[in-house]
Amino acid sequence: MKEIMNYVNRWYVFVLALVISFTLAFFYLKYATPTYKITSTLLIEDDKNKGEGILKGTPFGELDMFKTAKTVDNEMEVLRSKDLLMKVIKSLDMQVSYKVKRPFQKKELYGKELPVKVVIHRLKKGAYSKQLSLKVVDEDSYMLTDSNSHKLYRFYQLVYQPDFVISVEKGPAFKAKFEEVFFNFNDVKKLAEAYNMSKLSVMPVVKDANTIVLSLEDAVPQRGVDFSKYLNCNV
8 A cells, every 4th residue: 555655646757757758749740751551453464375275175285385474473573673663763753852841850842742853964972972952043043052052053054063963944833932942862773772672562462363462651652653653554
């Protein structure tokens, strides 16, 4: 009974701990970057019936040369291949990531949300470590900022830097007074490796089925949907 009373007398400690826990949970849920899971299915065409239709009932109908030409296992390997992943990454212009400031975090922009678009003409290894930003000045120009300088450029003008050559175009969400946009360059090979190793899951629906399930997680749901579509179309 004495031990119980000791806990009761210190009730304020438990209340304080609960308040702190709920406060931390609230701010985490409010400001943490959410990720979304995108799932799609892909039906693999089976060619074995083409061979069996002519030779069914003959000894040749059982030969491996008339079996499925495009197996599920082979298709899964193709979908995971770095060459295909790099092709999709380039098709979606994922070599550049864009963000804008929000309270306690930065929001990533993609697709129709982009006020500007950075076009890469040449990149060197040193470009991947750079953190850059640009601010639209007016309809014709913008201010490019890196850790060392601020310089005014015109849209579509070539920007020559030691580690990169780029130009900046107006995006679908362009406004003459848009907020500052932060951007960085992504190594396409490393990004493809990340999808190959962990970000992309390729599994058959059930064993020996000819349907594959593709699933991936992305902080930008539309980008995840587009990635899945492009992956299917390029197989």
